[in-house]
Amino acid sequence: MDLELERGDIVVCALSGDFGKPRPAVVVQSNLFNSTHPSVTLCPITTHIVEAPLFRLMLIPSAKNGLKQSSQIMVDKITTL
Structure with a gap:
């Protein structure tokens, strides 16, 4: 099954290290690369x-983003899977 992601999508993933528990994450990669990169x-x-x-951007929960609580995007923890 191919998963089609777009910049701005919120997905659940498990990252390595201290932030390895399943958590939501926002796709920041350009849509130009989504179909050509694994x-x-x-x-x-x-x-x-x-x-x-400068490192944490606020997100307010909404039906559109699916979040249940006020949250922050951890810009300082950007990663590639």
């Missing part, structure tokens, strides 16, 4: 809110 670049999302506006 990997995808993501930023994990956390509900642990910290004051770091």
Whole structure:
């Protein structure tokens, strides 16, 4: 089964290291690469809110994003799977 992802999609994944538990992540990779590369670049999302506006972007829960709690995109933890 091929999974078609687009930039901005929120997916659930397990990353390596300290952030290895299943968690939501936002796809940040350009759509130009999604069909030609076997990997995808993501930023994990956390509900642990910290004051770091350059590294953590706020997300408010909505029906569109499927989040249940206020969360932050961990820009400082960008990774490729």
